[in-house]
Amino acid sequence: MSPMRYRTAIRSKIRLPFPFRSHLYSSESRIECRSEPRSSFGIAFDIDGVILGGRAPIGGSPQALKKLYGDSGNLKVPFVFLTNGGGIPESRRAAELSEVLGVNILPSQVRFSTFSCSGTKVSNLWLCCLEFMGLRLADGNFGIALFRMQVVQGHTPFRTLLRRYENELIVAVGKGEPALVMSEYGFKKVLSLDEYASYFKDIDPVAQYKMWRTKEALYCSSHLEESVPRYDVYSDRVSAAFVVSDPVDWGRDIQVLCDILRSGGIPGWKNGNQPPLYFAADDLEYQAAFPSQRLGMGAFRIALESIFNRIHHSTLEYVSFGKPNPFVFKNSEALLAEFRPSQYDDHITNSGCSHSHGFRTLYMIGDNPLVDVKGAQQAGHPWFSILTRTGVFKGKDNHKEFPADMVVDTVEEAVDFILKREGTF
Missing domain, CATH: 3.40.50.1000 (HAD superfamily/HAD-like)
Incomplete structure (x- = not known):
């Protein structure tokens, strides 16, 4: 694995003194400490x-x-x-x-x-x-x-970005339920990349050949004609993209992310300023059930960065957590x-x-x-x-x-x- 690289699109001038903190509080939620001795x-x-x-x-x-x-x-x-x-x-x-x-x-x-x-x-x-x-x-x-x-x-540190993107349109990428994850952190306008891509006809030119597509992607595709986007994706720019977990459909995800990032937040539009991009981790490989290591989010990041830098006039800017x-x-x-x-x-x-x-x-x-x-x-x-x-x-x-x-x-x-x-x- 190559050394971790950080290309930071946003630089904080203030280091927040406590972690993973939301500005929403409830005095009803209290945790009582046990009487166990304090461990060193x-x-x-x-x-x-x-x-x-x-x-x-x-x-x-x-x-x-x-x-x-x-x-x-x-x-x-x-x-x-x-x-x-x-x-x-x-x-x-x-x-x-x-x-x-x-x-x-x-x-x-x-x-x-x-x-x-x-x-x-x-x-x-x-x-x-x-x-x-x-x-x-x-x-x-x-x-x-x-x-x-x-x-x-x-992706747990994504909580810390709530104040910036709470009411902004964001796209969540990855396996599982990335949009649900971000919604539970408090982000109010979240779409999974599966749902977001489904609103743009022909954005994935080989979609018809993907018989293995996820249930969510198939559902979104089958309801495309009759569905109305929850948000105005055709004029509301994506303020940030979050790679929450390992992407499933690399080809489609790289294509759509490139569309979002080089257009300034709306696929199909002319070049604009790149929206911020966040990765939950940067592992090149990890150990799963298969005997040898599997490619991780870091490998996806390398593929996306390599392609983006070849087709866009500016290099990809991103922040990696994990x-x-x-x-x-x-x-x-x-x-x-x-x-x-x-x-x-x-x-x-x-x-x-x-x-x-x-x-x-x-x-x-x-x-x-x-x-x-x-x-x-x-x-x-x-x-x-x-x-x-x-x-x-x-x-x-x-x-x-x-x-x-x-x-x-x-x-x-x-x-x-x-x-x-x-x-x-």
């Missing part, structure tokens, strides 16, 4: 090639995860699943994992907190961020909605900290809004050196990388370019090593 370490698990091989558990993953719960069933070691996969809402993915692995994986939940910055040492930048995010309440205090989840997918982006690891620290009682209040009151979450060690257990290990290394302290041999990596020795801190055969062996190292085995 946490774990992030990759899924494909570590926890699951296709849809089946591998490497003793059910047994490994059960060791992270107490006798009463409460979580005693904070952990999250950190995957570049996706295509379905995090809550549904959590339910699927719970059923397959036999442990209770929390769906996405939100905790609402209010606080006052008076009498505390808070930087002007921090106050500007709070104002920018619309978090000042009527009484002059501030409100923060903190997401608490155990499943972080490649591992190994250090942003993902830093945000995972905050999510893991949400499982530590009173962490948030300590963070605001005692640390003056520091970025430290008090973990001595955070373990990344993955199967891909160029994604999992590289990401942990780039994130730096307190990340410790563990490489398994059940997925992409199958070498006898450590990886040469991105050597992990520890190499094991299975995820169960990795968890046993962690618990023994932390003195809790």
